[in-house]
Amino acid sequence: MNKAFCKEPDNSLPPRCPKCGNDGVEVSAHTVYAHVKKGLLDAIGEPAYWCASDTCEIAYFDAYERTIGIVDAHGLYWPKDQNNPLCSCHGLTIDDIDSDLADGVPTRVRAVVQQAAQPTAICSSTSADGRSCVARVQRCYMRRRAEMGK
Numbered sequence: 001m002n003k004a005f006c007k008e009p010d011n012s013l014p015p016r017c018p019k020c021g022n023d024g025v026e027v028s029a030h031t032v033y034a035h036v037k038k039g040l041l042d043a044i045g046e047p048a049y050w051c052a053s054d055t056c057e058i059a060y061f062d063a064y065e066r067t068i069g070i071v072d073a074h075g076l077y078w079p080k081d082q083n084n085p086l087c088s089c090h091g092l093t094i095d096d097i098d099s100d101l102a103d104g105v106p107t108r109v110r111a112v113v114q115q116a117a118q119p120t121a122i123c124s125s126t127s128a129d130g131r132s133c134v135a136r137v138q139r140c141y142m143r144r145r146a147e148m149g150k
Ligand SMILES: [Zn+2]
Pocket: 017, 018, 019, 020, 021, 022, 051, 052, 053, 056, 057, 058
């Protein structure tokens, strides 16, 4: 049987960022509204996706490869925006992570993880990817620790 003939587009896979090819993270219209310049809200359709690549200049895109660049978005987290905290919701920065590593005790990271578990946590509505910052904070902590050879 002809393999190409059998091949159908896999709709279960998220579309990839038109710029860097990274898998998109589906976000709600609410998240896009909170992070995109008001005049550009119609620039992409639903569902919208977040490009989680650290270095890519695209913030959001849709299935038709229409994009919103970092320059037209705000409240993005580090390192997508170098001037912003890693977790905007609790204000945890990359410097806080380095301080934790210098202390040898992850006091600041633990505080964010605890706060994020509270019912009042706002990560999912405040974070640019519409998700809790915990996994991202922990990943960053582990990566930083590895980089420092600890
Ligand atoms: Zn990208």
